[in-house]
Amino acid sequence: MPRTIWSGAISFGLVTVPIHVLSATENHSIQFHQYHLEDMARIRTRKICELDGRPVPNAEIGKGYEYARDQVVAVTDEELRDLPLPTAKAIEIEAFVPLDSVDPLRIAEGYYLAPDGQVAAKPYKLLRQALERSSKVAVAKYAWSGRERLGLLRVREDAIVLHAMRWPDEIRDPAELLPAPVEVAEDEIEGALALMEMMSRDDLDGPEFRDTYTEALAKIIEAKKEHTPFPQAPEPEQPGKVMDLMAALQESVSKARASRGEDADVHEMPEPKKKKDTVKKTAEKKQPAKKTAAKKAAAKKTTPGRRPRSA
Structure with missing residues (x-):
């Protein structure tokens, strides 16, 4: 209690x-204290009076408010x-x-x-x-x-x-912390929502929500106490190369599905819109105009020249 x-x-x-x-x-959390490394004696903090330099007991310590310098x-x-x-x-x-x-x-x-x-x-x-x-x-x-x-x-x-x-x-305004305005594409938002769906949980009681730092620290302390080798730390996952947002989202969704034992191809991520497709369609629409110009050129070549008048 x-x-x-x-x-x-x-x-x-x-x-x-x-x-x-x-x-x-x-x-x-595991709490540490400070020790003198030469003899491992505990380091203590004393309350010292600034004026006479002597330690002051709690019974002689009170509260005060400094309304002006030294006042x-x-x-x-x-x-x-x-x-x-x-x-x-x-x-x-x-x-x-x-x-x-x-x-x-x-x-x-x-x-x-x-x-x-x-x-x-x-x-x-x-x-x-x-x-x-x-x-x-x-x-x-x-x-x-x-x-x-x-x-x-x-x-x-x-x-x-x-x-x-x-x-x-007492709440600070976050406006000064925000970056300059940027545009986010709709397919990128949909990709982020797909990743959020894969990472959703019904509650916070899963095994992933535990203090792994304190667990690892406790193992190290136990190993030092028993004079046994330290536990081997797992190899940290190397961060991938910087990529565009859609590629990062697609890879993140695949990893999330794999960690949950699901087929990586169950849900399709939205495909990013490509500007090349628009350019290609525009080029295809202009194609008939080129053919018409070619026909006119051919007609000029095949038309017979006018006969000179006889004298």
Whole structure:
């Protein structure tokens, strides 16, 4: 059972749901520490005072805001706790919106909201069922760690989940990152759609969705611990030569079909339109004009010359 991060309530109009907050995710990555290579002693980071150069214990460390150069105001934890905000003690639901109206870029880490005691069971279930039946998500405000945040509440497997959200002004405009406008042919779009169809899955539970980096790292650590040879890494696939989009799409579709054990010729990729065909047809249409000109030239050669008048 993960530890409680925060305790409070969900405020839904005049309905109050006592809850406690727990992390909904955990990190499975292998964590490294820093060591002194000569004796493998652990390297520690100390908090040093810039003025007197001595280590400072946590009990002597507080928060402050530098409003001008070398001008700081101290802010205590008690002052932060006593901020005049309704969201300091509760997750205040502000509105209900369709999920597809929320930009995924604004959604951050997730937390489980668990009912705090039996008294919270009924209002918790009420809010959960209302969210399920409405097919909407709740947008709320709450205050954690010295700042007010925006959150999104939704239902996952009978539990209410709170997602931290970024404020609108925290999202960067991508316009400056985009390249100059380019044209994409319709057959290239159809080719990309064919590749997407071959790569489609019903869910994310397949064996390809696993952390192969952590698996390989764990094998190396185990080999070093047991003084055994390192596992052999598979030969990396060499990237092919740069080719046009249609050729790359066709080859990608063939590889996707082969990986799924399907016949590579089951579905036909759209053929790219060739300009040569248009030129050839135009040339064929002009062909009769050349024949007419040739006939006129032949007629001139076969016409007898005029007789000179007799004296």
